[in-house]
Amino acid sequence: MQHALLNELDRIQDVVRSVDDLGKKIRILQDEMVILDSNLLQQKVKLPIHPSFDCCGIRLQSCSVFNSNAKPLKVVFRGLDKDYAIIHKKDDDMRQDAFVLMMVNEMVRIWKANDLDLRIVTFRVMPVGYKKGMGELVSNCATLLEIQKDDGFTGVMKDEVLQKWLEKHNTSEFTFKEASENFTRSCAAWCVITYVLGIGDRHNDNILVTTKGHVFHIDFGKYMGDWQMAAGFRRDRVPFVFTSEMFFVINGGRNQATESYQTFIDYCCKAFNCLRRNRTNLTNLLRMMACSDVPGINMDSLAFVEKNLMLDLSETNATMQFTEMIQSSLKSLSTRLNFVAHTLAQFMSSSSSFTKKDNSSLSFIPQLYTxxxxxxxxxxxxxxxxxxxxxxxxxxxxxxxxxxxxxxxxxxxxxxxxxxxxxxxxxxxxxxxxxxxxxxxxxxxxxxxxxxxxxxxxxxxxxxxxxxxxxxxxxxxxxxxxxxxxxxxxxxxxxxTEDENMDRSQCQVFLKISHNSIQQKLNVFVGHVKNLAMLPTNAAPDAYVKVYLRPDPQNFSKRKTNIVKSSQNPTFNQELSYDHFPVDLLSTRVLEVSVWNNGGLMDNHKMYMVYIPLVRLSAIPDDRKGIRTVEKWYPCEKNI
The missing domain is CATH 3.30.1520.10 (Phox-like domain)
Incomplete structure (x- = not known):
């Protein structure tokens, strides 16, 4: 019976695909599904993708055709006590999707084993034959394109559309806060996943968000560095997709970095370093699959993943590198241009869907009340x-x-x-x-x-x-x-509010101070600074951090970070080092850390500072590698 069901779905997809008119496609699909529904009523079938689900019919009005080249079918099966929706594809190799999701599930297992829950939504994919298969459809979700279409064709250019969509579906402060946290965590996870596996062809029709805020990706036909090309140019020009509308949601509806954005960066870097520490779990899966005939999986793909994991770098340097990739992905215009190009293509093929309005409900409230x-x-x-x-x-x-x-x-x-x-x-x-x-x-x-x-x-x-x-x-x-x-x-x-620009709490800086007694080296990792005051001009400061080892009358020990422009909560994630620093100097030196505003040539000024006696570090015993470390948030005093 399962083979008969799959053959019937293949036949229906071929019939639907042979018709050009979308309205006629839907009518033919409905007619064919009526016959399939009557057959399932007479004989229940266990779905291959979900063997415990007894399929006893079809939800006819919920079935449709996806507007992609292969014209896959959306089929909603009716069970004894619930429904189960799938996408059925023919002439598309689903083994690639199944392999990627196997790797994703292993990554999720690694993260949870290290007490890092990134709240990822996963789904089932099952190849059922040569170039055909079915995948589970996640309920209560929408693609970025569908969300952007709420504001018409220009919605793809607006940062606030995703935030408004989440607010629309989470009407209480508690549920919206939960959705924002889900979004921040799952977005961080997929940034890491798509980078490590080199997943390409990312556009606003294969990135989805659930109404509860979970981000997830679909359609993994391009991976392991097999980038999508257009007119001889590589379309995927960023390490991963992280856009300004995602940044806007993470920062609570603001275009400036907040503490939530710093948390997002921490999630990304922790997730990335977890995979690096457990790389053998991932590489062993790749080695086992390298002898299969799944397209794109071979020893070259193993080398690709190992290169992306940056195994030659320390965890601190990997954190610095991944932070730079987050910033470069956010600032890149190529992702937005890809979104615009894909939206334009969809608009040309089905322009009516961009102008169609639902007159039975209001655009800013998702359901009706009486x-x-x-x-x-x-x-x-x-x-x-x-x-x-x-x-x-x-x-x-x-x-x-x-x-x-x-x-x-x-x-x-x-x-x-x-x-x-x-x-x-x-x-x-x-x-x-x-x-x-x-x-x-x-x-x-x-x-x-x-x-x-x-x-x-x-x-x-x-x-x-x-x-x-x-x-x-x-x-x-x-x-x-x-x-x-x-x-x-x-x-x-x-x-x-009038007091928007007032300090809500004290300025703090996150530092990780470590000393290597074997190499005689002191490292100061400058992570985040939060709660910087606005400038007298009502602008956010262009901040950077300076570090000195006191006493130092000649200021030879000066080190400083790069400048982060226009932010009250800047993230630096940079390491400043001092060589030839024996352990006995720890008891005689004080670390001076100051936060400065870059006001242009000869116009820099100190905003905050803190003194940290390194004798605190000397009281900590060395680990087995001869390293002692202290990391914490340090409150800073305002410079008068």
Whole structure:
């Protein structure tokens, strides 16, 4: 029966692929799936990819065709108590995907064995014959392209679209915080995975995000340095995909580095060094598979992975190197250009999907709410407006919502554009509705405070008229969804507060100080600095760190890091070394560490400093390699 099912899916894919028109493809697929569904109702089948799943039918309306060259099928099988969705591919070698996921699962095992949980979502892939197979479809997720399409074709150029999508699907502060942590950890994991395995052909249609924030990749046809080429040029020009929209999410909706970004870098470097320490687990798998006929797996691929693991470097130097790769990937324009090119190709092939709008729901709230779920609304009033930056400037109107049997009202914040969206969708659902659009004409076009103030009376009038409509309109799910509390209603926007630029806590610097008694060498690893104050010009400093060994009247011991521009939370991950430093000097020297702002020629100034007596290091015994180490966050005093 399993062979019969696979042969039938192959036949259906061939039939669908022979048709050019997308609408006709879907109709043919539905007709074929009706026949397959009736056959499965008569005889249950255990799916090859998931033998414990008894397939007893097909969810006909959930099946579709993917818009790629091979035109694979999306099939949702109906089980006894749950559904199971797969992608069925023909004329595509699924052994490569299966091998990559085997390596990914081994990496996850290594990380968890070292107490590093990066919250990776994995899925099953099973080759079932020559150039054919099936893969499990992860539920409640979307590709970056689908997320960007919410803002139309220009969404691919906007940093905030991914952040807004996660906020839309995580409406409480707790769930959004959890989703942000999932995103940070899993994004770090896939940066390491795609770099080590040399996975190429990365674009916004094979990078996905779940509604809970987990990042994962699919489609591993290009790997082990087999880069995607276009017109003779290599399209994959970065070590791995780490984009500005990912940076924006990790930093909590900001375009400046925060402590969360420092944590992300730490996750990346720890994960990378874990794999380096356990390299034999990975290389043994590669050696065993090198004799197979899986494309791209041979002794050259083993050498490729060993080279990417940087086995000739120390852990500190590997950390420094990987940090540089994170920065180069973030700053590169090639990834964004790849995304734009792929989006344009998809737009040309199915432009209707970019302009299609769902009139049954609101764009900024993923599901519908009703009077039964939220309680009947007694009164709604406009109580003012606030300016927010997310990241572009927008004025949000503070709406007080009073409900039956709830003594304390709650407040929601909605933009004028969202009121217009509500009205447009109400008008399409109720064409005979006697309700005017909440607009004052051309005088309302400017996004300035004066215009926002004038619009308050229009919105107040619109709300009075809305709740004087018949129950069919005023109690419909669109209205109750509009006034349902979402994430922005439960948190304060830091960009609108007056004390945004004030120090919230003391400046600190993370240092790892180590001494090698065999080599007689002192190393000072400068990791992160956090909570730097803004400059008097209201700009973030261009920071760097200086280190001295005192006493040193001539300043011969001066060492300094590179400059990190425009950041209150810079990451350096650089090592500063002192040779010919015997262990007995530790008790007589003090390490002076200072944080400076690079203000241009002859205009540098010291911002913070801390003195660390090295006698603390001398009290620590050597390990078996003759190294003693202390690493911690050191609070810094502000330089007056």
């Amino acid at each position: 009077v039964q779920t939220d309680g009947r609304i007694k009164d709604v009033r406009v109580r003012g407006f606030e300016k927010r930056n997310s990241p572009s400037k927008v004025y949000l109107y503070k709406i007080e919502v009073v409900r039956e049997n709830i003594s304390v009202p709650h407040f929601v914040y909605r933009s004028f554009a969202e009121f217009e969206e509500l009205h447009e969708k109400l008008r399409k659902r109720f064409p005979m509705m006697q309700l005017s659009v909440p607009s004052g004409g051309s005088r309302m076009r400017s996004n300035v405070r004066a215009a926002a103030h004038k619009r308050m009376s229009d919105i107040e009038l619109y709300l009075r008229n809305l709740f004087s409509q018949p129950n069919e309109i005023r109690q419909c799910d669109l209205v109750y969804t509009f006034f349902h509390s979402i994430l922005r209603d439960n948190k304060n926007d830091s960009s609108s």
